[in-house]
Amino acid sequence: MNVFLETYGCQMNISDSEVIRSVLSNAGYTLVPVIDQAQVVLINTCAIRENAHRKIYGRLDTLRPLRKKMQQEKGHFVVGLLGCMAQNLKETILKHPVVNMVVGPDNYRALPELIAKVSETDTNKNLQVIDADLSEYETYQGIDPNRFDGVNAWVVIMRGCDNFCTFCVVPYTRGRERSRALDDILGEVHALVLQGFQQVTLLGQNVNSYQANGISFADLILEVANVPGIERVRFTSPHPKDFPEPLLEAIAIHPNICKHIHLPLQSGSDRILELMNRTYTKNEFIQLTQKIRQIIPNISITTDIIVGFPTETEADQQETIDLIKTVEFDSAYIFKYSERKGTIASKKYPDDVPPEVKTRRIVALFDLQHEISLNKNQAKIGSTINVMVEGETDKRPGFQMGKSDGNMTVIFPSTPHLPGELIPLEIKNATTATLLGQTLTIPVLTQT
Ligand code: SF4
Secondary structure, three states: OEEEEEEOOOHHHHHHHHHHHHHHHHOOOEEOOOHHHOOEEEEEEOOOOHHHHHHHHHHHHHOHHHHHHHHHHHOOOEEEEEHHHHHHHOHHHHOOOOOOEEEOOOOHHHHHHHHHHHHHHOOOOOOOEEEOOOOOOOOOOOOOOOOOOOOEEEEEOEEOOOOOOOOOOHHHHHOOOEEOOHHHHHHHHHHHHHHOOOEEEEEOOOHHHOEEOOEEHHHHHHHHHOOOOOOEEEEEOOOOOOOOHHHHHHHHHOOOEOOEEEOOOEOOOHHHHHHHOOOOOHHHHHHHHHHHHHHOOOOEEEEEEEEOOOOOOHHHHHHHHHHHHHHOOOEEEEEEOOOOOOOHHHHHOOOOOOHHHHHHHHHHHHHHHHHHHHHHHHOOOOOEEEEEEEEEOOOOOOEEEEEEOOOOEEEEEOOOOOOOOEEEEEEEEEOOOEEEEEEOOOOOOOOO
């Protein structure tokens, strides 16, 4: 049978889709690039914000004519909802007239049997299947993710989260933390080198709480960075509570570990941080950034911020503004609070910040961060940085793009260099999000 797989949401979902492709092709299913060729449509979904839910409901509605046509022609058509929204909504989403299979993130090994079961009996959408039990152990060990070609391979090192930030649905959709064994991860990284990948990004919901048989995240990242052929190692997403000195020292000393830390702040107000159950204060966060910059002077620090968490006042917003000015992040992803079903915040705190206030606050933070990012980027003009080539840019013919060590996008006039090559570039210009580089004829002397 032909399967069309569509993926929404975060990098963990994209990585899960690599596992799903592998599970299905090993079982004899064919992955097709066009939906009209498929007897099975799988939608791997995200539940992190309300508009992610709305997008999926809209997508399901567009499948109504296709389901009707396929049922008339073939007698069956499987539409499977996978991922966090499937885990979060379970039976509720089965009420949608096109969905006949719901499978949560820990149940993808069962997909071949579930699809076969539904498609054999689904003549009038009379069989519906749910498999959404969370597992304490599933890490998809032994499954070789079916990746698309590229420079970077995402390597899942742990799944789940035990932190229960009150706004976040992840602990309910992805279950408890569990880490993959070191040998299993290293085996995958060695294989990735043979497949031609130059960079790996270690991935997990709470990556720096990795713990497996006494191996810490600091131990793991050094082991991965020492794999011959791996030029760069990145990681995402960490929690500010788990940055012991050995981890910072590992990042500082190993040339292959990129000097970039994504450090989600969420709010600069102690009162809101406590309501969010983030387990640190604003001063502890500031001190951590100072320690990071002291141990790794050329580090790039980026963040996530939520505006409009329940009860957030203008004074709370001002504290976030003050913290952004103090820390001067290299860049920030800023979101409006969106209540998620089943979270502690949804049960305890009414979503009481009006939409127009959230909009005003997010615009204020965007404007501030843009100014900081622009200043930081312009300060790089005249310096020389190492860039890993990723390929031609779609937006600017005749130019290639790549990433700096600090994860900045750099564009530069096209060169003969191939994706995956590290090249020194002199920075000639900068915007809030992009650096403009030019090739050198001399070897690299400085690093950013
Ligand atoms: S650390 Fe908090 S925000 Fe991140 S996945 Fe866990 S609960 Fe969600």
